[in-house]
Amino acid sequence: xxxxxxxxxxxxxxxxxxxxxxxxxxxxxxxxxxxxxxxxxxxxxxxxxxxxxxxxxxxxxxxxxxxxxxxxxxxxxxxxxxxxxxxxxxxxxxxxxxxxxxxxxxxxxxxxxxxxxxxxxxxxxxxxxxxxxxxxxxxxxxxxxxxxxxxxxxxxxxxxxxxxxxxxxxxxxxxxxxxxxxxxxxxxxxxxxxxxxxxxxxxxxxxxxxxxxxxxxxxxxxxxxxxxxxxxxxxxxxxxxxxxxxxxxxxxxxxxxxxxxxxxxxxxxxxxxx
Amino acid sequence: xxxxxxxxxxxxxxxxxxxxxxxxxxxxxxxxxxxxxxxxxxxxxxxxxxxxxxxxxxxxxxxxxxxxxxxxxxxxxxxxxxxxxxxxxxxxxxxxxxxxxxxxxxxxxxxxxxxxxxxxxxxxxxxxxxxxxxxxxxxxxxxxxxxxxxxxxxxxxxxxxxxxxxxxxxxxxxxxxxxxxxxxxxxxxxxxxxxxxxxxxxxxxxxxxxxxxxxxxxxxxxxxxxxxxxxxxxxxxxxxxxxxxxxxxxxxxxxxxxxxxxxxxxxxxxxxxxxxxxxxxxxxxxxxxxxxxxxxxxxxxxxxxxxxxxxxxxxxxxxxxxxxxxxxxxxxxxxxxxxxxxxxxxxxxxxxxxxxxxxxxxxxxxxxxxxxxx
Ligand SMILES: Nc1ncnc2c1ncn2[C@@H]1O[C@H](COP(=O)(O)OP(=O)(O)OP(=O)(O)O)[C@@H](O)[C@H]1O
Ligand SMILES: [Mg+2]
Numbered sequence: 056x057x058x059x060x061x062x063x064x065x066x067x068x069x070x071x072x073x074x075x076x077x078x079x080x081x082x083x084x085x086x087x088x089x090x091x092x093x094x095x096x097x098x099x100x101x102x103x104x105x106x107x108x109x110x111x112x113x114x115x116x117x118x119x120x121x122x123x124x125x126x127x128x129x130x131x132x133x134x135x136x137x138x139x140x141x142x143x144x145x146x147x148x149x150x151x152x153x154x155x156x157x158x159x160x161x162x163x164x165x166x167x168x169x170x171x172x173x174x175x176x177x178x179x180x181x182x183x184x185x186x187x188x189x190x191x192x193x194x195x196x197x198x199x200x201x202x203x204x205x206x207x208x209x210x211x212x213x214x215x216x217x218x219x220x221x222x223x224x225x226x227x228x229x230x231x232x233x234x235x236x237x238x239x240x241x242x243x244x245x246x247x248x249x250x251x252x253x254x255x256x257x258x259x260x261x262x263x264x265x266x267x268x269x270x271x272x273x274x275x276x277x278x279x280x281x282x283x284x285x286x287x288x289x290x291x292x293x294x295x296x297x298x299x300x301x302x303x304x305x306x307x308x309x310x311x312x313x314x315x316x317x318x319x320x321x322x323x324x325x326x327x328x329x
Numbered sequence: 330x331x332x333x334x335x336x337x338x339x340x341x342x343x344x345x346x347x348x349x350x351x352x353x354x355x356x357x358x359x360x361x362x363x364x365x366x367x368x369x370x371x372x373x374x375x376x377x378x379x380x381x382x383x384x385x386x387x388x389x390x391x392x393x394x395x396x397x398x399x400x401x402x403x404x405x406x407x408x409x410x411x412x413x414x415x416x417x418x419x420x421x422x423x424x425x426x427x428x429x430x431x432x433x434x435x436x437x438x439x440x441x442x443x444x445x446x447x448x449x450x451x452x453x454x455x456x457x458x459x460x461x462x463x464x465x466x467x468x469x470x471x472x473x474x475x476x477x478x479x480x481x482x483x484x485x486x487x488x489x490x491x492x493x494x495x496x497x498x499x500x501x502x503x504x505x506x507x508x509x510x511x512x513x514x515x516x517x518x519x520x521x522x523x524x525x526x527x528x529x530x531x532x533x534x535x536x537x538x539x540x541x542x543x544x545x546x547x548x549x550x551x552x553x554x555x556x557x558x559x560x561x562x563x564x565x566x567x568x569x570x571x572x573x574x575x576x577x578x579x580x581x582x583x584x585x586x587x588x589x590x591x592x593x594x595x596x597x598x599x600x601x602x603x604x605x606x607x608x609x610x611x612x613x614x615x616x617x618x619x620x621x622x623x624x625x626x627x628x629x630x631x632x633x634x635x636x637x638x639x640x641x642x643x644x645x646x647x648x649x650x651x652x653x654x655x656x657x658x659x660x661x662x663x664x665x666x667x668x669x670x671x672x673x674x675x676x677x678x679x680x681x682x683x684x685x686x687x688x689x690x691x692x693x694x695x696x697x698x699x700x701x702x703x
Binding site: 225228 | 479
């Protein structure tokens, strides 16, 4: 009886997961498939298979400057993630080691800040960046992205550092490390999984971020992939295969990272970096 | 290779006083063991000496230097933790040399120091391994090696052997004793293990709720405990304690009467303490191993018989008297025979009792008469 109920439950779960995966995968599969179609076949038969493996749309997409957008995206993502990891790591460590309850209180404030939706601060952020004269610069993305990413990453690191064995830090102090040296030489080297989780999670978010980038970047030279690809729509009003090819190119690096470091990505969501 | 002088040391955690004005002098090259019930402040005291806890009051001197407010690394102390606390991302050699590296010592000199320490502890084969590839005993050796490499003036150990199995513990105990002789270093050692305390210590410090109860050589503490707490804490199984009433206190002699036993008369060994008067409630203590043969005998209904091979412990109810407090159940006593003894639970045995093996504690718990040596 128990056995059968267990089977029924897992059947439902598998069914649900399968259905969900299908829903997620179909658009991706279609994107890749459509990238290989010609403009003509896209019009005549939008959901049919491509006639042949046809790389021309990739060439057209690349011609618009996907390569440059990609470099911009890589730079912005990399810089933001570095800033996020460094600041969150140090902040979370300090918060967990503060005497008394002050650390906990600040931590709670940060958690509360995490609840503010990105869209709500869009306009003020734009105004600040514009006022500072940062529009159309990578800094104008790196700073807000870092600000968005730090609270969540602090939460992730906080849980990790809270459980970090104190004896190791004390041993380091006895060995002559200052606080900062302890952090650098003992804690950081042992925080690999937490850092990887945080970095990957933030990379995905920043790589895909669209609205803020759209507001701040108007010159093509600075555009990141999500806004850059929009250009394909403007220039080739009807060139859907090229848009799809551009999107495929944009998705590829992330997909690759995800496949390689899936473990850390799942951990960052499920186990807070452990 | 240095003295340690602690005076008036106080440590508070919020409203809780973990150390209540500790005074302790530790001689050059001495091996001092701190014991006491869980939560009595042993680790706190050790960590205060190490500099990991800032005291609220008092002073700590290492040699002739006041280190009360110095950084841990500047005090000339090294600490070995219960759970080893080896850096998992460094090799054994890296672990052992880390302190010297942080002190800016040249690589060759570090390698030499590590080599020397690893020779002493015979861990030379493992120098390039990661800590996770070591057994518990090897890890503890590395942790001790890490302490040795720094050539500290004072070694601090916080229950270093309690994570090891019994056989390994015995071996490491002997080895630590050898190490102490070899290095001739001052060592302060916290343990729960009575055997470790009795065998390794030059002097034992008994702590209880943040205060020192008594300091002395192991045999001294065992034979002449200053109070009921120390008498009960050292020795396993615990001393049997009986309630009694003083019937005479004259001419340097105390006589106590216990229901069911003849009067016990012992010399008054300790004159300081509260005034003793006839009618006072006192406590009598007798160690389990003192029972067995003696002046009188009594009947004991055995409840539990533990045959440990070398000795036999019998927990049972005496026919005509009662104990209070102790390891056995309410009213029961423990008898320890230093040999195998054929007895079964439920059986009634005749047990001898020497009348001069009793300690007398006054109602403050202070020892006033010591048992005669046997
Ligand atoms: N950081 C701390 N904050 C608050 N209380 C503490 C702290 N460290 C220790 N204490 C308290 O101080 C008392 C002494 O602790 P300590 O660790 O010194 O005990 P111990 O004698 O080493 O015990 P054990 O034998 O269990 O290791 C305990 O009651 C403990 O709860
Ligand atoms: Mg302790």
